[in-house]
Amino acid sequence: MSQGTLSTNHLLGIKYITDDDIQLIFETANKFKEVINRPIKKVPSLRDVTIANLFFENSTRTKLSFELAEKRLSADVINFSSSSSSVSKGETLLDTVNNILSMKVDMIVMRHPAPGAHMFLANHIDAQIINAGDGTHEHPTQALLDAYSMRERVGPLMGKRICIFGDIMHSRVALSNIYCLTKLGAKVRVCGPPTLIPKYISSLGIEVSYNTKESLDWCQIANVLRIQLERQEIKYIPSLREYSLYYGINKKLLDSLDEKKIIMHPGPINRGVELDTDVADSEHSIILDQVENGVAIRMAVLFLLANKRGDKLSH
Ligand code: CP
Secondary structure (H helix, E strand, C coil): CCCCCCCCCCCHHHCCCCCHHHHHHHHHHHHHCCCCCCCCCCCCCCCCEEEEEEECCCHHHHHHHHHHHHHCCCCEEEEEEECHHHHHCCCCCHHHHEEEEEECCCCCEEEEEEHHHHHHHHHHCCCEEEEEEEECCCCHHHHHHHHHHHHEEEEECCCEEEEEECCCCCCCHHHHHHHHHHHHEEEEEEEEEECCCCCHHHHHEEEEEHHHHHHHHHCCCCECCCCCCCHHCCCCCCCCHHHHHHHHHHHHHHHHHCCCCCCCCCCCCCCCCCCHHHHCCCCCCCHHHHHHHHHHHHHHHHHHHCEEECCCCCC
């Protein structure tokens, strides 16, 4: 397995890792992708490592993908979900995590609604932390698996035109994608309603557009994001019907373009809102490849971070 070393002891966000870290994760994921396609999909790499998956927000893909990645690497795994825990009795995040760490846990994979929760923990505990999504901030393994899936289709991303469509304001996937794709040299654009695109976003070195057809024409790859109604305390769009009309991606729109586009979505999809079924399930879509690659990417991240155990923990 890979001889390289990450520059970090935690994965708190794509902002905090280097281009070399990303390339090393991709090279390591290539090897693990080969492993998980063998008849015997398990390797003993993390046999002496105990990992706690702490999910304070709902998840299907990320939670199962991390758990499978950990089991494929032979780690010992415990799972925590906030809804069935003593958090509902008023226990703090730090108390909860310190109690779990007393059970001799080495690594924490956590999803939490508060942006920066992982940075806070990394400053207060000794275990290694992997961010599985912190509110509207970052979702680093999603961005890594997205970029890895793009690379599989179009080769190195330097100079490639990639547009992220949808609710940029409330999306941790958007910010992590922007950091990851710009580090890899891609030309990045976001497209959506003006109310769902933060004003600061162009300071990250990307383009902004409010025109879906023109942006689809421009890009080679469209990464379509979900409208996150659960994070919208006020109305940012008049109705889902109107959103779908102006910003939804459907087959008629794709058929009107000169070139075939690659369509991605991190899931869960609001079918008929940001993406129509005849696109989500079409030959344009690589959505299930993204899910498959998620396991290999997470195996790579866990393996490379576990190799750093014993280094002084800091970020
Ligand atoms: N893509 C993603 O984070 O999906 P889940 O919320 O199901 O984990």
